Amino acid sequence: MRNCIATFILLICCETGFSQTLTGKVINADSKEPLAAASVYLSNTSIGVNSNKDGIFDLTVTGAGKYKLVVSYIGYETFVKLIDFAHIPEDLIIPLKPKLNKLEDVVLEPYETNGWDKWGRFFTDLFIGTAAYTSDCSLKNSEVLKFRNSKKDKKLYAYAFEPLIIKNNSLGYEIQYSLEEFEFDFARKIVIFNGYPLFKDMATEHPSKARRWQEKRKNVYEGSLMHFMRSFFVNKLEENGFEMRSLAYVPNIAKFRAIELYKKNTDSVIIRNSDTVFTSPSTFHYTESDSTEYFKKVVVMPDSVISYMLIRADSIGFAIDSLTAGLYTKDTLEVNYLLKAVPNEYKKLTGLHKEEKFLISQFTFFNKRPIEIFRNGNYYGPNDLLITGYWAWWETISTMLPFDYLPPKKE
Secondary structure: OHHHHHHHHHHHHHOOOOEEEEEEEEEEOOOOOEOOOOEEEEOOEOOEEEOOOOOEEEEEEEOOOEEEEEEEOOOEOOEEEEEEOOOOOOOEEEEEOEOOOHHHHHOOOOOOOOHHHHHHHHHHHHHOOOOHHHHHEEEOOHHHEEEEEEOOOOEEEEEEOOOEEEEEOOOOEEEEEEEEEEEEEOOOOEEEEEEEEEEEEHHHOOHHHHHHHHHHHHHHHOOOHHHHHHHHHOOOOOOOOEEEEEOOEEEOHHHHHHHHHHHHOOOOOEEEEEEEOOOOOOOEEEEEEEOHHHHHHHOOOOOEEEOOEEEOHHHHEEEEEOOEEEEOOOOOEEEEEOOOOOOHHHHOOOHHHOOOOOEEEEEEEOOOOOEEEEOOOOEEOHHHEEEEEHHHHHOOHHHOOOOOOOOOOOO
16 A cells, blocks of 8 residues: 555645536436436535436536445435546436335335334434434434334344435534435344435534534544544554554464473473563563462463554555555454543443543454545445444444545644
């Protein structure tokens, strides 16, 4: 990855103020008739328009980059296409297929009666979140949600037949969210939700609140998954307060060493330990002790222990092209953000987090393939990445920022 860092930074600098327009037409896939007022937007941004009476749209983007183009229309299947704005397609025709109750047909188990009353609080805790920002973030059209609790799969599913409308007064966004998938696995305690959000910045309508929202957005951004992905892309993890550690299992040298020493003298073993004195790199001090009790403890330890070895971005990252970086490691990866204290709400979840001094999250590439990271912090292949720890709790709708968000420049 190191060889391509200069290229990435050069592209970012050169693209400032450079805009491009994507033009296309939305039609009915069966009749070929144009569809007026279709919602056309770039997922997880504030960039969106509606098609005109002839189905035509013009979508203007500042700078190059890769985004998911989303086209939605009530009664039709959502269209999604990854667009590289360095190579904009010409004469883009988008055919939307009528749903024809397709979703109803595939659901074999009935929906829950009074589903929102039963599962509404549970859903919002997982989807909108439980961080401090949640208190001023609300779902405005809960009636469009349906729930199915599968006893066979031990999973809860949620379906939305229209885009969800979320008003986040904490960060100053109104979000239109096309929910494509929501699943909670009760057995494994894993939640999966996918969808396509469009952000509307409320600061344009409420300029008096803009400064407060900007400060909160900056606080949410720092230490977030987006902040990490952007920092990884330009190889500035350490500079921006992140560190990565490998959670790979390695041989337990202490156990094997103790066993070998004990073989030589089964009555008692004297182990000489050396520790570097950091005031002088060449100075050591030694301690001696009867380690029979130490051996008894070590011999029952596992044969392997977690390494916690520091990992550099350029050792697990690589260039895919000038706008895309790859990230992959066969081992679980721990990501720490060292510049922010752990929120009290997170500490209260379980006793495991009480003593944590900084934000700790984990990545597992459970499909054993890389993810693609774009310079705006977006990444492709989200279902390949299992996220646990802090980000599994933090990365919800109430703390979500659009990919066209930029933090204020440091003075």
